Amino acid sequence: MQAALELYVGQGFDQTTVAEIAELAGLTERTFFRYFADKREVLFWGAGALQELLVSTVADAPESDAPIVAISAAIQAAGAVFQEQREGVLLRQTVIATNTELQERELIKLASLVSAMAGALRQRGVAEPSASLSAEAGIAVLKIAFARWIGEANEQDLAQLIRALFVELKIVTAS
Amino acid sequence: MQAALELYVGQGFDQTTVAEIAELAGLTERTFFRYFADKREVLFWGAGALQELLVSTVADAPESDAPIVAISAAIQAAGAVFQEQREGVLLRQTVIATNTELQERELIKLASLVSAMAGALRQRGVAEPSASLSAEAGIAVLKIAFARWIGEANEQDLAQLIRALFVELKIVTAS
DNA sequence: TACCTGATGACAGTAAGTGACATCGTGTGC
DNA sequence: GCACACGATGTCACTTACTGTCATCAGGTA
Numbered sequence: 001m002q003a004a005l006e007l008y009v010g011q012g013f014d015q016t017t018v019a020e021i022a023e024l025a026g027l028t029e030r031t032f033f034r035y036f037a038d039k040r041e042v043l044f045w046g047a048g049a050l051q052e053l054l055v056s057t058v059a060d061a062p063e064s065d066a067p068i069v070a071i072s073a074a075i076q077a078a079g080a081v082f083q084e085q086r087e088g089v090l091l092r093q094t095v096i097a098t099n100t101e102l103q104e105r106e107l108i109k110l111a112s113l114v115s116a117m118a119g120a121l122r123q124r125g126v127a128e129p130s131a132s133l134s135a136e137a138g139i140a141v142l143k144i145a146f147a148r149w150i151g152e153a154n155e156q157d158l159a160q161l162i163r164a165l166f167v168e169l170k171i172v173t174a175s
Numbered sequence: 176m177q178a179a180l181e182l183y184v185g186q187g188f189d190q191t192t193v194a195e196i197a198e199l200a201g202l203t204e205r206t207f208f209r210y211f212a213d214k215r216e217v218l219f220w221g222a223g224a225l226q227e228l229l230v231s232t233v234a235d236a237p238e239s240d241a242p243i244v245a246i247s248a249a250i251q252a253a254g255a256v257f258q259e260q261r262e263g264v265l266l267r268q269t270v271i272a273t274n275t276e277l278q279e280r281e282l283i284k285l286a287s288l289v290s291a292m293a294g295a296l297r298q299r300g301v302a303e304p305s306a307s308l309s310a311e312a313g314i315a316v317l318k319i320a321f322a323r324w325i326g327e328a329n330e331q332d333l334a335q336l337i338r339a340l341f342v343e344l345k346i347v348t349a350s
Numbered sequence: 351t352a353c354c355t356g357a358t359g360a361c362a363g364t365a366a367g368t369g370a371c372a373t374c375g376t377g378t379g380c
Numbered sequence: 381g382c383a384c385a386c387g388a389t390g391t392c393a394c395t396t397a398c399t400g401t402c403a404t405c406a407g408g409t410a
């Protein structure tokens with residue numbers, strides 16, 4: 001992972017071959033593919049942990065919380081994690097921004113988060129389509145908040161940005 | 176396109192080589208790649224037209240319409256198009272459902288629709304983040320409505336399903 | 351000591367995608 | 381009627397991601 005990220009950042013994702021990564025890491029190309037399904041997957045190793053965080057946060061929310069409130073709590077928790085690792089997150093994102101296939105991979109990971117959160121809501125007794133709608137709304141907020149958090153120089157608090165966007169979403173959909 | 180779809184449906188996307196498609200279509204592999212950036216893109220030829228429909232529907236909505244109302248109209252218009260071509264849409268979707276990379280491609284097309292609609296809203300004077308939030312909400316509704324429309328045997332009206340989901344979204348986010 | 355097992359290497363092969371150049375058919379100006 | 385320009389296609393060589401298969405090797409166990 002370290003070798004791959006180093007090369008992706010240094011010379012670009014497209015310009016980096018798996019052979020180079022393997023050599024830098026001191027192993028074989030074949031071994032690389034035993035750990036990562038493809039060249040892209042290296043950048044999404046943390047997705048599993050993120051999903052667990054979201055699911056457990058939704059699951060552990062107070063029973064009285066409405067679906068969207070539980071989702072909001074989960075997204076904020078995710079935001080806090082990003083905030084803690086700002087440097088690494090920014091680096092990773094600069095790489096992703098340069099390559100379409102990486103953006104595709106990121107989107108399917110987000111879609112997986114939606115499914116997982118919707119499942120966690122259903123576990124709480126929330127019916128469809130409310131569960132899916134809430135989960136989708138949460139990821140939509142995360143996407144926009146994340147983009148702003150990265151795009152703007154002045155470092156805002158991501159969790160706070162997320163809260164503000166949930167409020168804005170409420171206003172926008174109320175019309 | 177016809178040759179590719181035929182083969183994808185008949186023997187599966189993964190099992191179909193570009194060489195086969197080219198042969199069936201009576202041209203060269205190289206020529207195939209002059210028309211389609213990759214093997215996946217064939218299935219998304221209509222994305223451009225869909226985007227135009229969404230953008231123009233948003234643009235042409237009455238000035239008095241709130242952002243979410245304009246978005247709702249656009250998504251319903253898209254739904255109507257799908258409804259008209261139900262057979263083809265279903266066929267296409269069975270192919271996409273079998274392959275992860277196709278799902279990724281579909282997601283990035285949807286993300287492109289979000290950007291386009293958000294742009295159309297900004298053109299109407301809607302500020303960020305309202306524009307992006309509304310557009311994201313609209314695509315979220317479309318995704319869920321589409322999944323239900325396809326998944327259930329009893330053929331419901333897609334536009335109607337979409338309308339119901341916008342209402343549900345309003346309720347869900349109001350909490 | 352024999353053995354089992356999980357991780358890695360070695361190697362051959364498939365197929366997607368790209369770049370460079372040749373060819374061909376069609377229309378246009380003269 | 382002819383030379384020419386140009387867009388579309390074919391040809392070919394090449395890179396590289398990814399896969400299947402078998403050999404090897406190190407560490408732990410009976």
